[in-house]
Amino acid sequence: MRVLSAEEMRDMDRRAFEEYGITGVQLMEMAGRAVALVADHILQGRLTGELPAHPSPVLTWLDDLSRGRASLPARSGLRVCAVCGTGNNGGDGFVAARHLANWGYDCTIFVAGDPGRLQGEARLNYEALVRRGLPVIDVPEVSELRALEQADLIIDALLGTGIRGEVMERISEVMDIINSAEAPVLSVDIPSGINADTGEVCGNAVVADVTVTFAAPKTGLLLYPGADFAGAITVADIGIPAPLMDLRAPAGKHIIDGAMVSELIPERESDSHKGDHGHALLVAGSPGLTGAAEMAGRACVLSGAGLTTVACPGGAHATLAAKFTEVMTLPLGQPTEVALAPGHAKALLEQAGRWTAVGLGPGIGRDPQTISFVRDIVPKLDRPFVLDADALFALGEDAAKLLAGKADLGVITPHPGELARLLGTDAEWVQSNRLEAAGRAADDFGVVCVLKGAHTIVAEPQGRAFFNLTGNAGLAKGGSGDVLTGIILALLTQGLAPVEAAVAGVWLHGRAADIAAARSNQISLTATDCLKAIPEAFCEAGAV
Known part of the structure; x- marks a missing residue:
């Protein structure tokens, strides 16, 4: 399995569009739906007692967890709070919240930042939530986030793989509230505040129970201290063409499996000797x-x-x-x-x-x-x-x-x-x-x-x-x-x-x-x- 730096992932996104015509809107939709599927899996497990709220750290691929959806328990009454930033990571969170709302969950979306700064695919998906009539709350004061204390699941979509330097004080306060809540935390691509290349904590970071990372694990998820913040890591296929993920690349980073x-492992002939x-x-x-x-x-x-x-x-x-x-x-x-x-x-x-x-x-x-x-x-x-x-x-x-x-x-x-x-x-x-x-x-x-x-x-x-x-x-x-x-x-x-x-x-x-x-x-x-x-x-x- 390939391991990617932030720059390598951005290059994958760029080449997916330039060489294969796959747009950013398509990739964000796939990414957000993958987050929603994992969120659904966690919530249904908590409801039935079949899945622990805090899974052991393990690296897995995301299967199509939507199969058998009709047989799963009802979702009404389970509350999901998505805390989103104003970049593409926040856009992934918007898509996840839309799917979860469509599946019957009680979803509230908090925007930690000025929605006027949203651009491109993230803005399109923000506007889709507003038109859908879902509760989208701007967070001028961190006190607005006290509702997280009643959540059954928190989606962390504050900051993605592009962070450099220390997080802003206000975002750090939002992270503290997320970390103090009792609900399990599902991070989008990487826990907010973790450097995607080094695993360093950029001043403060969200402590996730599960991280859904896209296309391939990011280096910072495997290096400490980042690995301690990631929880269980699930890798989601978001439609990056297979040739771009070629494992035979002469250089690069990989996970041994x-x-x-x-x-x-050496094979032994039946007539071999010592x-x-x-x-x-x-x-x-x-x-x-x-x-x-x-x-x-x-x-x-x-x-x-x-x-x-x-x-x-x-x-x-x-x-x-x-x-x-x-x-x-x-x-x-x-x-x-x-x-x-x-x-x-x-x-x-x-x-x-x-x-x-x-x-x-x-x-x-x-x-x-x-x-x-x-x-x-x-x-x-x-x-x-x-x-x-x-x-x-x-x-x-x-x-x-x-x-x-x-x-x-x-x-x-x-x-x-x-x-x-x-x-x-x-x-x-x-x-x-x-x-x-x-x-x-x-x-x-x-x-x-x-x-x-x-x-x-x-x-x-x-x-x-x-x-x-x-x-x-x-x-x-x-x-x-x-x-x-x-x-x-x-x-x-x-x-x-x-x-x-x-x-x-x-x-x-x-x-x-x-x-x-x-x-x-x-x-x-x-x-x-x-x-x-x-x-x-x-x-x-x-x-x-």
Whole structure:
């Protein structure tokens, strides 16, 4: 599924007219009707008790909810208040209110601004409401909005995707009243006050229970804090021609879904053997940190690698070997050696022909010798690899130099703090600019960057970015990143390109966490729980 910026959406609207003759009036009608359909669904659910007033955040496509309309309960007595601005977002709200009134709802429309400023399609739909005789109330004073306290549903159509800078004080007061009302809030395209490109709050914003967004999700709905304000997101088709939404675009933003991952899962021939599915080398673990190696190694096996070897310092080998049955282990150095060293890099590179792909980082520690090992071996890697944790620490601000020439080979999986160190900035900036930060890392280092966190972002050099919506807060716990490294390593080992392995890996990892959390809860979720759910995640993606 494509993800669009505000400018990209405006370009879609323009091209729909210039290339296909689809007018703004047609698009607004489709958009407003989509809002009305979702509003109807929410209200009928509240009436029958079949739909919660505050749905869990989830991304869905809008089906034709108008089917079976005659069998639904009567709508009289249910009050809808649409709070509309004077731009096109307000016009969408006018259309929604007209349809809801036609279906029998008690609709009141509030215009937060001077109706004389309405133009084009928005003015046409405002005038249609007036001619229809519906209560359209100008709001010179915010006290006029106290009627929202009696509403069964509030439609937020104040501000759309064009907002820049902070909202005006008067509009902010209107937002406060909407947010203080008890009724569920349905936002049009994006919660008013949220920057559609960055997810930033422009001084104040409406907190929605549901957001109906048009044609494709807007970037700001997937970036925090905007994602917290959006509630459940429903994507509505408003008639943008399919060629304009081409998913094969060489650049752009996309949401990872099960169908996309299903196409990436390696197929196995019935007569295949372990050698056909690659040999993964995982360099991980050190005394006191063998659990990281165990998590990553087990994830690699469960994710399909034909053979998995875990290499670790000799001083950690006995402990690590006792943890595995399906995984081979390789001691580097003597039992007295507790850290990786540059000499170990030479030993591994001499055996490089054995490995299909390499994973490096989980639990290796930050000993100066280990840092030298990483900085020695990474420039010499000539096969697909994934770097995580302490390997990223070792690269530091020399990442661009050490990763030079690794196009089409590498994946890095930093959390915000690790990426901040690589980019020479701070974690606060990374969190506030996640899409830009991931894209900058991919471009600067020439490898695929997986920026971990809520709505993990996968960015490829000079190309696409992908948002992952699977996963939950239970992943905010030690060991989770190690499991992800193992999954990505296994997929690289089976022949997936770096961006494919990263895209499939983050979705499978998050889905395993969701499956595991559903069995207990997010607070108690562990990396081991996620490991146990990996097979089910693969099944959901179509693995046989």
